[in-house]
Amino acid sequence: MNYHITTHCPNCFRASPSAVCPHCHFNRKDDIRHIHHLPLFTRLDKGYVIGRVLGEGGFAIVYAALREADGLAFAVKEYYPESLASRGLNNCTVQAKRNETERLAVWQKRFKEEAEHLRRCQDYPAIAGVVKRADLLEQNNTVYLVMERLQGCSLRTFLTEPKSAQWILTWLKPLLATFEQLHNRQIFHRDISPNNVFLTANNQPVLMDFGLAREGVRDSAMKSSAVGAGTEGFIAPEQMMNSANSRVDAHTDLYSLGGLIYMGLHGEPPPSAAHRVQGAKLKRCQAPDKVTAYLEKLAWHCLALDRDKRPENVQAIKREYGLFWQELKAEEKIISNPATKNINQKTIVPEFKHNEYDNASKISNIINNQEFVKNESQTEFYKLVGFFIFYALILLGVITWIALKEVNFGGY
Ligand SMILES: Nc1ncnc2c1ncn2[C@@H]1O[C@H](COP(=O)(O)OP(=O)(O)OP(=O)(O)O)[C@@H](O)[C@H]1O
Ligand SMILES: [Mg+2]
Numbered sequence: 001m002n003y004h005i006t007t008h009c010p011n012c013f014r015a016s017p018s019a020v021c022p023h024c025h026f027n028r029k030d031d032i033r034h035i036h037h038l039p040l041f042t043r044l045d046k047g048y049v050i051g052r053v054l055g056e057g058g059f060a061i062v063y064a065a066l067r068e069a070d071g072l073a074f075a076v077k078e079y080y081p082e083s084l085a086s087r088g089l090n091n092c093t094v095q096a097k098r099n100e101t102e103r104l105a106v107w108q109k110r111f112k113e114e115a116e117h118l119r120r121c122q123d124y125p126a127i128a129g130v131v132k133r134a135d136l137l138e139q140n141n142t143v144y145l146v147m148e149r150l151q152g153c154s155l156r157t158f159l160t161e162p163k164s165a166q167w168i169l170t171w172l173k174p175l176l177a178t179f180e181q182l183h184n185r186q187i188f189h190r191d192i193s194p195n196n197v198f199l200t201a202n203n204q205p206v207l208m209d210f211g212l213a214r215e216g217v218r219d220s221a222m223k224s225s226a227v228g229a230g231t232e233g234f235i236a237p238e239q240m241m242n243s244a245n246s247r248v249d250a251h252t253d254l255y256s257l258g259g260l261i262y263m264g265l266h267g268e269p270p271p272s273a274a275h276r277v278q279g280a281k282l283k284r285c286q287a288p289d290k291v292t293a294y295l296e297k298l299a300w301h302c303l304a305l306d307r308d309k310r311p312e313n314v315q316a317i318k319r320e321y322g323l324f325w326q327e328l329k330a331e332e333k334i335i336s337n338p339a340t341k342n343i344n345q346k347t348i349v350p351e352f353k354h355n356e357y358d359n360a361s362k363i364s365n366i367i368n369n370q371e372f373v374k375n376e377s378q379t380e381f382y383k384l385v386g387f388f389i390f391y392a393l394i395l396l397g398v399i400t401w402i403a404l405k406e407v408n409f410g411g412y
Helices: 101-121 165-184 212-217 237-241 250-266 273-277 290-302 314-336 343-347 360-411
Strands: 048-056 060-067 072-079 085-087 094-096 133-139 142-148 152-154 197-200 205-207
Touching: 048 072, 072 101, 094 101, 101 133, 101 142, 165 197, 165 205, 165 250, 165 290, 165 314, 237 250, 237 273, 250 290, 250 314, 290 314
Parallel strands: none
Antiparallel strands: 048 060, 060 072, 072 142, 085 094, 133 142, 152 197, 197 205
16 A cells, blocks of 8 residues: 555544544644654555654654554554664664764663563563554564554653542552562663653553663763653652662662652652752652651652662562551542542543554454463463363262162172
């Protein structure tokens, strides 16, 4: 199929003769395309067609994409650290800037490792709340991570002003559950920030962007948007030191989580660890209610500069704050009742005009089928063995019963 900017929508890829797509209502003018972006409707291996730019960070560009074979929508993340790379003459190939060949290759390797982390999250049983990886392509001298295309927007979009504690809790609880599963598998995210937590249409948080590659972008010699003030407040002090022996583990992710809660409460990120060491203070909530006070306590606990003073892991948070957690169940019922939604609820579900078609569940099924066929057949096998043993035991029981009866009759 041939796609063309004047005849097809760059968001949903359907025929669209007008600037505003009649199917998904995406306005072509909203596809901000720069010279370093892949040309619209570029074809990648395995039939992925590149659509509009969904976003761009310090080390990658994310595009909407369509897989021609089945017409499913994906998001494709192209490894492209702007400070190290440029495009070749064909507008597709990625080439190193002067003297940057080595670093471009080093961080490309990290990008691939990050993709491997995502794959590990899908190992059976899959970790809920992490974006699903569909494919990894290597072409144009770079790497493309193909993911499920999420519908919604990042937490950053919402955290521009203080929010209610109840609203924060709606995403905090599932996020903690995801952390728990990740940390139990010794997977540490390393880059929790409002940019990298996506809120889907049904208000579920989804983690994106494991920070392995980003740590490279933080490399001191590299000037990048990735080290902007907004992100700095979420980086634990031990991560900032960037030294080989600085330990990164659950404590580190929990520091960033504290930053998220803080930003939810205040509408601004906490001061960076570097500034805090020099005396910058965290803000306090004014006259907090019970739930807000609880969240503030948790945020401050997580944001302790001394890693040993932070909660050790999610279980520790549950232990320490568990009682309060229970009490909150009643409050939760109030939130989930549409009749009692507070004004902040209005901002929870954004308008999804641009992404009206929803293929998330189809993609999940496909990805799950690809990844877990083996596990499923194993489960089937164990089920069969279980049934066999169960019936064998019943048979044995019946035979024993008959035999005993025989003996008893013999007695008479
Ligand atoms: N799987 C996805 N589905 C839909 N949109 C996505 C997906 N992955 C990323 N995006 C969008 O692309 C944007 C850019 O992502 P990217 O990680 O490159 O940059 P960022 O998160 O804004 O910045 P940072 O460099 O701090 O991570 C995200 O903010 C998000 O809106
Ligand atoms: Mg990101």
